[in-house]
Amino acid sequence: MATATEQSAVNIDRSIGDFHYDVKYDYDAGVGLNERVINYICDVKGEDDWVREFRLKALRIFDEKPMPTHWASDDLNAIDFAKIRYYLAHGQRPTRSWEDVPQDMKRTFERLGIPEQERKFLAGVEAQFDSEAVYSNIKKAVGEQGVIFVGSTEGLKQHPEIFRKWFGKVIPIGDNKFSALNSAVFSGGSFIYVPPGVKVKHPLQAYFRINAENFGQFERTLIIVDEGAEVTYMEGCTAPKFNTATLHSAVVELVAMRGAKIQYITVQNWSPNVFNLVTKRGLAHEQAEIKWIDCNIGSRLTMKYPGVVLKGRKARGEVLSIALASNGQHQDTGAKMIHAADETTSNIISKSISIGTGRATYRGLVHVPRHLKNCKNNTECDALLINATSRTDTYPAITVRGTGNSVQHEASVSQVSAEQIFYMQQRGLTEAQAMSLSVNGFVNDLVRQFPMEYSVELKRLIELEMEGSVG
Amino acid sequence: MNNDTALLEPVKEQRTRTASLLYSFGEGKDLPAWFREQQRAGWAEFQKLPPPSRKDQAWRFANVDALKLDQYIRTSELSDKQRGELLDRSTALAESAARLVFANDQLLERDVIADSLRGHGVIFQPLERAITEYENLVRPNFMAEPPTLGSARFAALHRAFVCAGAFLYVPRGVEIELPIEVFHWLATPNAAVFPHLLLVAGEMSKVTVIEHFRSLRDQPGFACGVNDLIVGPGANVRYICVQDWSEEVVTVQVNSTRVERDGSAMSLNANLGALYSRLESRSRLVGEGARSDMLAIGIATGRREFDARTLQDHECPHTTSDLLYKNALNDSARTTFGGLIRVEPHAHFTDAYQTVRNLLLSDDAEANSMPGLEILADNVKCSHGATSGQIDEEEMFYLLARGIPPNVARQLVTAGFLDEAIARLSHEQIGEYLRRSIARSL
Numbered sequence: 030m031a032t033a034t035e036q037s038a039v040n041i042d043r044s045i046g047d048f049h050y051d052v053k054y055d056y057d058a059g060v061g062l063n064e065r066v067i068n069y070i071c072d073v074k075g076e077d078d079w080v081r082e083f084r085l086k087a088l089r090i091f092d093e094k095p096m097p098t099h100w101a102s103d104d105l106n107a108i109d110f111a112k113i114r115y116y117l118a119h120g121q122r123p124t125r126s127w128e129d130v131p132q133d134m135k136r137t138f139e140r141l142g143i144p145e146q147e148r149k150f151l152a153g154v155e156a157q158f159d160s161e162a163v164y165s166n167i168k169k170a171v172g173e174q175g176v177i178f179v180g181s182t183e184g185l186k187q188h189p190e191i192f193r194k195w196f197g198k199v200i201p202i203g204d205n206k207f208s209a210l211n212s213a214v215f216s217g218g219s220f221i222y223v224p225p226g227v228k229v230k231h232p233l234q235a236y237f238r239i240n241a242e243n244f245g246q247f248e249r250t251l252i253i254v255d256e257g258a259e260v261t262y263m264e265g266c267t268a269p270k271f272n273t274a275t276l277h278s279a280v281v282e283l284v285a286m287r288g289a290k291i292q293y294i295t296v297q298n299w300s301p302n303v304f305n306l307v308t309k310r311g312l313a314h315e316q317a318e319i320k321w322i323d324c325n326i327g328s329r330l331t332m333k334y335p336g337v338v339l340k341g342r343k344a345r346g347e348v349l350s351i352a353l354a355s356n357g358q359h360q361d362t363g364a365k366m367i368h369a370a371d372e373t374t375s376n377i378i379s380k381s382i383s384i385g386t387g388r389a390t391y392r393g394l395v396h397v398p399r400h401l402k403n404c405k406n407n408t409e410c411d412a413l414l415i416n417a418t419s420r421t422d423t424y425p426a427i428t429v430r431g432t433g434n435s436v437q438h439e440a441s442v443s444q445v446s447a448e449q450i451f452y453m454q455q456r457g458l459t460e461a462q463a464m465s466l467s468v469n470g471f472v473n474d475l476v477r478q479f480p481m482e483y484s485v486e487l488k489r490l491i492e493l494e495m496e497g498s499v500g
Numbered sequence: 501m502n503n504d505t506a507l508l509e510p511v512k513e514q515r516t517r518t519a520s521l522l523y524s525f526g527e528g529k530d531l532p533a534w535f536r537e538q539q540r541a542g543w544a545e546f547q548k549l550p551p552p553s554r555k556d557q558a559w560r561f562a563n564v565d566a567l568k569l570d571q572y573i574r575t576s577e578l579s580d581k582q583r584g585e586l587l588d589r590s591t592a593l594a595e596s597a598a599r600l601v602f603a604n605d606q607l608l609e610r611d612v613i614a615d616s617l618r619g620h621g622v623i624f625q626p627l628e629r630a631i632t633e634y635e636n637l638v639r640p641n642f643m644a645e646p647p648t649l650g651s652a653r654f655a656a657l658h659r660a661f662v663c664a665g666a667f668l669y670v671p672r673g674v675e676i677e678l679p680i681e682v683f684h685w686l687a688t689p690n691a692a693v694f695p696h697l698l699l700v701a702g703e704m705s706k707v708t709v710i711e712h713f714r715s716l717r718d719q720p721g722f723a724c725g726v727n728d729l730i731v732g733p734g735a736n737v738r739y740i741c742v743q744d745w746s747e748e749v750v751t752v753q754v755n756s757t758r759v760e761r762d763g764s765a766m767s768l769n770a771n772l773g774a775l776y777s778r779l780e781s782r783s784r785l786v787g788e789g790a791r792s793d794m795l796a797i798g799i800a801t802g803r804r805e806f807d808a809r810t811l812q813d814h815e816c817p818h819t820t821s822d823l824l825y826k827n828a829l830n831d832s833a834r835t836t837f838g839g840l841i842r843v844e845p846h847a848h849f850t851d852a853y854q855t856v857r858n859l860l861l862s863d864d865a866e867a868n869s870m871p872g873l874e875i876l877a878d879n880v881k882c883s884h885g886a887t888s889g890q891i892d893e894e895e896m897f898y899l900l901a902r903g904i905p906p907n908v909a910r911q912l913v914t915a916g917f918l919d920e921a922i923a924r925l926s927h928e929q930i931g932e933y934l935r936r937s938i939a940r941s942l
Contacts, residue, residue: 099555099556099557100557397888399863399866400863412873412875414880416878417846417848417877418845419878420874420875420876421874421875422873422874422875423871423873423884424872425870425871425872425886426560426868426869427868427869427886427888428561428867429858429860429866429867430860430863430864430865430866430867431863431864431865431866432860432861432862432863432865432891433863433890434860434888434889434890435888435889436886436887436888436889437887437888437889438869438871438884438885438887439883439884439885440871440883440884440885441882442873442875442881442882442883443881444878444879444880
């Protein structure tokens with residue numbers, strides 16, 4: 030069980046994340062999106078010409094692409110791109126030691142519990158404060174193993190030979206409107222390279238925060254794990270509350286070379302005014318394994334469908350997803366599995382809970398093209414409805430060609446049974462406690478797969494969300 | 501003499517001629533003004549609506565290019581020889597209560613409904629007659645359900661051109677034991693037909709209807725059908741459609757079922773023919789205790805494409821729906837299933853199930869499944885499942901070990917796979933007929 034110090038590290042309740050310090054931004058590209066802003070970002074960051082061209086091309090594609098409201102929520106139209114700040118940073122080089130971090134930012138991080146976590150078991154911390162990484166600390170051991178763990182700007186500048194090859198390849202600029210947006214204005218995020226055979230023992234962690242009103246955060250992450258290497262990456266988010274909509278649109282690309290393993294864990298808990306529109310995809314080569322563990326609790330609208338392209342024989346992809354949609358929230362999540370080689374397997378398990386007027390949506394894509402042998406997919410989606418006004422949807426799309434493959438999809442919708450609640454109330458629990466216990470039971474088998482400190486945090490978050498949902 | 505009129509060409513050339521086509525198709529027959537108004541409205545809507553595009557979610561995965569209509573014609577002439585052959589071949593069940601036979605949208609024969617039912621007020625008439633004689637029953641129910649699953653344009657086209665089909669009214673408490681049969685034939689090359697079925701089942705009535713869609717020869721054609729089943733309180737309706745058009749035929753069928761309190765509807769669509777078959781089925785459960793079973797089987801061979809879209813719409817508490825769609829795919833055939841269970845707000849205590857199974861028998865066959873759920877109520881039990889797989893090697897081994905040749909073994913396993921849906925129908929005579937038809941198709 031958790032010790033007292035661990036407990037204090039995970040005791041991040043949502044009210045603590047709900048604060049805002051005034052920060053003076055050294056660089057500010059102003060509001061709105063145009064070529065001038067892009068050039069400004071490139072100049073400030075001192076980027077190479079190829080990056081500038083990449084960004085400008087992305088801007089053109091973003092402008093051309095229509096909003097995907099023919100299938101997605103009309104709520105997207107509430108985003109006013111002209112009112113968003115696309116770049117803003119301290120202009121500091123990412124710093125290596127905790128002492129160098131400005132005092133007011135330190136207070137922000139301290140309240141999120143980062144220092145304790147770092148002391149205990151983190152191999153590296155990449156804390157992102159608004160667009161630029163201000164704090165970056167890789168444990169000596171990881172550095173000695175040859176692992177590169179840097180911010181996106183630094184990665185493209187210092188290690189182009191490693192990162193340029195895969196940058197924008199797993200998720201092309203034009204994949205969707207928001208991947209194009211991110212490609213145009215990205216800043217921050219992590220670039221990680223793990224050399225062949227290196228198994229990174231401790232999870233690499235990054236915390237992201239939004240800390241400016243109307244400010245979109247567009248981090249870009251690229252993780253390349255070479256042959257036979259292994260890494261676990263964790264990102265968790267809290268954000269202060271603001272009155273007007275905030276946009277978060279990240280792109281995360283994973284590349285697992287032959288026999289490599291990547292586990293990517295996200296706990297998303299943006300405040301309920303944030304649009305969280307994220308494109309995440311991994312490319313798994315022969316016998317490689319990519320696992321997305323994705324937990325969405327916060328935001329106003331989340332659209333996120335982590336995917337794996339199973340490119341090499343015997344590659345394996347997995348998505349484990351938990352979504353909690355509370356009053357006024359829409360968690361539109363899911364998974365994509367593209368089978369592109371023989372004997373590839375994929376597994377999708379999604380559990381969602383809708384509370385109050387919350388809406389949880391599962392969207393899935395499983396594609397098995399012709400002339401492949403022995404590909405397998407298993408998809409399970411379970412939805413739990415708490416209140417009469419709650420809503421849940423499931424929209425999978427499955428294409429299978431040819432013989433020799435097996436694909437199965439199952440979904441169910443249920444609610445907490447009155448009998449269960451009655452049973453627990455008989456034993457002295459309040460209705461809210463009983464409800465919370467039932468919901469935790471519903472997601473328990475998935476939560477157990479999360480690293481310990483996340484699973485404790487998750488359980489607490491579910492309890493908080495369940496407060497006031499009954500009676 | 502050639503009375504053939506192109507279905508769409510005159511529209512492009514000359515508006516007046518189109519109008520005259522619309523008003524003259526029932527020449528000599530005195531169509532009521534309300535029906536002509538329906539036609540005019542349908543035509544106007546058809547012209548207004550754009551052709552389907554794959555970008556439209558309702559047509560995702562669909563081969564919309566198959567739906568070009570320029571080549572099809574409304575044709576009226578049939579020789580006596582053709583008529584004779586068509587009537588000879590209009591057989592299916594050994595026993596039925598009544599029968600209507602249409603070819604190229606013309607009525608060839610109406611077999612009198614069983615004497616025992618005459619006194620009970622059962623009406624079984626060609627649509628053309630029913631719109632005049634039973635306006636009070638037909639008009640409020642005629643295409644009253646809006647087509648919401650993508651084919652609004654084709655429903656409009658149907659509304660503009662419909663003249664053939666059946667109207668069946670079963671009064672309160674009347675049970676018809678033997679099935680009622682309707683035949684629709686495509687008899688000449690590039691013919692277009694617009695089969696219609698309107699069934700109104702009164703309170704506590706019981707009826708089984710089977711429609712047969714067939715082609716006289718292997719030739720192209722276009723069928724655009726609409727089918728409305730209205731199941732009254734406590735009524736029990738079984739509807740079976742055996743779609744066996746020739747393999748060059750393109751068809752769009754828009755079905756809708758409304759089930760009232762404690763009513764029960766069961767439909768089975770057997771897709772055996774056609775090059776491109778789009779089948780839209782919507783079941784609305786509008787009264788407590790209503791139940792709808794939606795079954796379908798498909799044998800997709802050659803270059804066939806079966807595109808099924810369904811909606812199980814629970815509008816009222818304590819309703820049940822259960823869907824089972826099974827496809828066997830061979831050669832380079834494609835199937836698409838897009839289904840949705842929608843539980844409307846306040847439709848608590850809903851039980852809804854949806855199962856799609858695809859059996860892939862060749863490397864070029866492709867199965868697309870989009871089983872969907874939209875749940876806006878509480879206390880519901882909903883589940884869906886979709887699988888795509890191939891014949892179990894152990895099953896094959898078992899049969900081969902008993903000396904059964906591989907191709908026969910495959911046919912047996914495929915027939916067994918499809919049988920689950922037929923068994924659910926629990927109608928011995930129709931079950932046997934379907935099994936024979938499947939055996940022929942395999």
